[in-house]
Amino acid sequence: MTSSSKKKATIYDLSVLSGSSPSTVSAVLNGTWQKRRIKESTAELIRNLAETHQYTANRQARGLRSSRSGLIGLLLPIHDNRYFSSMAQTFEAHVRSKGQCPIVVSASRDPKEERKTAETLISYSIDELFICGATDPDGVHEVCEAAGLKHINIDLPGTKAPSVISDNYEGGRMLTEAIIRHFQATGPLEPHELYLFGGRNDHASRERIRGFRAVKNELLGADPDECIQPTGYAPNNARLAFEAFYEKHGKLPRGLFVNSSINFEGLLRFMAGHPHENFADLVVGCYDYDPFASFLPFPVIMIRQDVEGMITKAFDVIEEARPQPRIHLIQPELVQPRTALTGPLDALKDIE
Amino acid sequence: MTSSSKKKATIYDLSVLSGSSPSTVSAVLNGTWQKRRIKESTAELIRNLAETHQYTANRQARGLRSSRSGLIGLLLPIHDNRYFSSMAQTFEAHVRSKGQCPIVVSASRDPKEERKTAETLISYSIDELFICGATDPDGVHEVCEAAGLKHINIDLPGTKAPSVISDNYEGGRMLTEAIIRHFQATGPLEPHELYLFGGRNDHASRERIRGFRAVKNELLGADPDECIQPTGYAPNNARLAFEAFYEKHGKLPRGLFVNSSINFEGLLRFMAGHPHENFADLVVGCYDYDPFASFLPFPVIMIRQDVEGMITKAFDVIEEARPQPRIHLIQPELVQPRTALTGPLDALKDIE
DNA sequence: AGTTCTTGCACCATCGATTGTGCAAACAAG
DNA sequence: CTTGTTTGCACAATCGATGGTGCAAGAACT
Numbered sequence: 001m002t003s004s005s006k007k008k009a010t011i012y013d014l015s016v017l018s019g020s021s022p023s024t025v026s027a028v029l030n031g032t033w034q035k036r037r038i039k040e041s042t043a044e045l046i047r048n049l050a051e052t053h054q055y056t057a058n059r060q061a062r063g064l065r066s067s068r069s070g071l072i073g074l075l076l077p078i079h080d081n082r083y084f085s086s087m088a089q090t091f092e093a094h095v096r097s098k099g100q101c102p103i104v105v106s107a108s109r110d111p112k113e114e115r116k117t118a119e120t121l122i123s124y125s126i127d128e129l130f131i132c133g134a135t136d137p138d139g140v141h142e143v144c145e146a147a148g149l150k151h152i153n154i155d156l157p158g159t160k161a162p163s164v165i166s167d168n169y170e171g172g173r174m175l176t177e178a179i180i181r182h183f184q185a186t187g188p189l190e191p192h193e194l195y196l197f198g199g200r201n202d203h204a205s206r207e208r209i210r211g212f213r214a215v216k217n218e219l220l221g222a223d224p225d226e227c228i229q230p231t232g233y234a235p236n237n238a239r240l241a242f243e244a245f246y247e248k249h250g251k252l253p254r255g256l257f258v259n260s261s262i263n264f265e266g267l268l269r270f271m272a273g274h275p276h277e278n279f280a281d282l283v284v285g286c287y288d289y290d291p292f293a294s295f296l297p298f299p300v301i302m303i304r305q306d307v308e309g310m311i312t313k314a315f316d317v318i319e320e321a322r323p324q325p326r327i328h329l330i331q332p333e334l335v336q337p338r339t340a341l342t343g344p345l346d347a348l349k350d351i352e
Numbered sequence: 353m354t355s356s357s358k359k360k361a362t363i364y365d366l367s368v369l370s371g372s373s374p375s376t377v378s379a380v381l382n383g384t385w386q387k388r389r390i391k392e393s394t395a396e397l398i399r400n401l402a403e404t405h406q407y408t409a410n411r412q413a414r415g416l417r418s419s420r421s422g423l424i425g426l427l428l429p430i431h432d433n434r435y436f437s438s439m440a441q442t443f444e445a446h447v448r449s450k451g452q453c454p455i456v457v458s459a460s461r462d463p464k465e466e467r468k469t470a471e472t473l474i475s476y477s478i479d480e481l482f483i484c485g486a487t488d489p490d491g492v493h494e495v496c497e498a499a500g501l502k503h504i505n506i507d508l509p510g511t512k513a514p515s516v517i518s519d520n521y522e523g524g525r526m527l528t529e530a531i532i533r534h535f536q537a538t539g540p541l542e543p544h545e546l547y548l549f550g551g552r553n554d555h556a557s558r559e560r561i562r563g564f565r566a567v568k569n570e571l572l573g574a575d576p577d578e579c580i581q582p583t584g585y586a587p588n589n590a591r592l593a594f595e596a597f598y599e600k601h602g603k604l605p606r607g608l609f610v611n612s613s614i615n616f617e618g619l620l621r622f623m624a625g626h627p628h629e630n631f632a633d634l635v636v637g638c639y640d641y642d643p644f645a646s647f648l649p650f651p652v653i654m655i656r657q658d659v660e661g662m663i664t665k666a667f668d669v670i671e672e673a674r675p676q677p678r679i680h681l682i683q684p685e686l687v688q689p690r691t692a693l694t695g696p697l698d699a700l701k702d703i704e
Numbered sequence: 705a706g707t708t709c710t711t712g713c714a715c716c717a718t719c720g721a722t723t724g725t726g727c728a729a730a731c732a733a734g
Numbered sequence: 735c736t737t738g739t740t741t742g743c744a745c746a747a748t749c750g751a752t753g754g755t756g757c758a759a760g761a762a763c764t
Binding site for chain 3: 362363364374375377378379381382384388409410411412413414415416417418
């Protein structure tokens with residue numbers, strides 16, 4: 001019934017109502033009115049009209065004219081995982097605090113999909129793009145470069161744009177060492193009793209594996225190749241790998257380095273089909289943190305990547321005038337079993 | 353060095369190159385060229401030019417003219433939770449398959465933030481809005497209505513727009529009954545030994561509580577008020593409630609109905625500060641599914657809401673010509689302890 | 705009173721695509 | 735050869751906001 005039942009008000013509507021020109025209205029409502037020497041009283045009038053008519057600028061029009069949209073994009077491999085979802089949560093908070101609009105999209109770890117998604121985002125004139133965990137960061141870089149779009153890699157590095165990533169080598173070392181030390185009470189571990197499952201041939205996995213092997217050599221004196229099982233990230237592939245091992249040896253290795261919480265889900269699927277007791281002496285290290293996983297009935301040592309630190313650093317770097325394509329390492333954190341850490345959610349107020 | 357080093361190509365650039373008018377180029381590239389009786393050979397020429405110059409339409413311009421953007425929005429309370437992140441994952445897949453662009457944003461369960469976020473999305477001319485778990489769905493409705501934007505509620509219902517939600521009453525009943533039955537082997541449960549923690553005064557919590565109380569009455573013969581502890585959704589508030597109970601009674605109730613996985617994190621935080629053995633006879637029912645939680649050292653019975661079903665239904669309903677503001681109930685699923693279900697991730701291929 | 709500033713705003717082109725309309729050239733019909 | 739018809743496209747307005755430029759009215763100054 002009110003004016004709200006009509007279509008959205010534009011500066012032209014307000015121009016008619018206020019008796020001033022559209023450009024005056026525009027200037028008043030986007031804050032450049034002082035520069036244009038608009039009278040305070042005129043501004044006041046227009047501001048009131050805008051208020052009562054619930055004016056909000058059409059950002060497509062603004063973006064078209066100014067070739068900036070106010071959108072900042074985050075390209076994720078997937079949503080459904082605590083690591084990436086906390087990335088999204090943290091990213092949003094940062095973008096909001098800059099007064100811009102976050103837009104989070106996933107591309108399923110598919111290089112083609114990654115490029116296509118970047119293209120799409122670019123066609124909406126996003127202002128910056130954060131490329132997180134991309135399978136082919138340099139491919140996405142080409143697309144961004146061609147469009148003159150500022151961008152940065154997170155989690156997995158590229159060679160042509162700056163990257164902010166976890167120190168996966170150090171993290172891999174920490175985690176491996178923690179697993180080994182955990183057995184010092186019960187009984188020393190043999191080299192072939194500590195396996196790594198999951199991950200694929202990406203930078204993060206390679207670095208973690210490098211750390212894993214180095215520490216095994218240092219502490220256990222050997223590092224057999226067969227202890228490395230990069231099964232990819234799909235839970236079911238990881239499950240099959242565990243099944244195969246179990247089939248062959250009648251048990252799991254006592255020590256497991258699981259490359260991500262997604263792979264860990266593969267371990268759960270395996271376990272669901274086997275009696276509980278088979279895993280009495282199991283110790284798992286997982287390169288990711290999930291609060292529930294931390295409380296499982298066997299010791300689970302986890303790595304929490306410093307998402308807040310990475311996002312903060314990424315914003316710093318992307319703001320630089322001429323960001324160099326170098327890699328910034330962020331230290332991850334070792335989390336002992338049965339630890340419930342706070343996360344980005346704790347920053348939110350809980351109403352009522 | 354190539355044309356890619358310049359700015360993005362427009363229909364005007366292609367118009368010059370091809371010797372035809374911008375409108376012809378536009379028609380060819382957006383598929384309406386048959387209707388405009390453009391010669392096949394002309395179309396072919398333009399298509400090739402577009403290809404070699406990597407033309408992609410500026411969607412802000414297109415959106416401005418056609419007042420449609422190709423964007424479909426999902427408004428979430430938070431990202432960092434398996435329920436909502438699987439919602440995002442599923443939503444994305446659906447939107448992609450319709451050839452549109454998903455845009456997922458969270459609003460922190462804050463009614464003001466919800467409305468502001470909806471406003472922002474509207475200013476980008478999104479085509480549809482899925483409002484998931486909003487604290488004030490009717491407030492968001494007003495905003496959408498004023499802009500003539502199609503919208504639908506998910507997870508928490510509103511009174512003015514169609515809603516697709518879980519059957520929380522039935523889910524609450526199922527979960528409560530499963531908890532009680534779990535004690536039949538060990539020893540029957542007294543009414544005051546089964547508590548509900550978490551949630552607040554929202555529709556979902558109310559329905560679950562209603563189911564909880566009904567089943568307690570039916571099976572245990574009583575339903576004391578003090579067994580209902582709606583602590584809100586913040587993990588720390590839940591933790592404090594558990595601490596308080598423990599302080600007073602020296603133990604936790606044997607049976608716990610936890611209203612969401614976020615509240616469950618509060619229980620973990622509590623447990624981190626207390627010895628393992630205190631929870632030997634504990635049975636937890638959690639209204640949410642998380643694969644890791646399902647394998648905790650005490651029996652955890654979970655409810656998995658049918659996210660795929662809800663999203664599918666929501667798309668059906670929003671596509672209707674005149675969607676009615678009624679509520680569509682989707683049945684959730686009871687998940688026994690130590691169960692690793694597949695999720696939206698399993699639909700993705702794992703390259704390498 | 706005449707000149708020069710300053711104030712306060714209006715005008716208009718522009719961003720890139722869409723779409724209703726108009727109109728030549730080619731062709732067919734009479 | 736004249737009068738329709740069809741084919742194939744060009745023209746121009748439009749979406750809503752932005753920002754450079756220009757200009758009248760009033761103030762300040764000589």
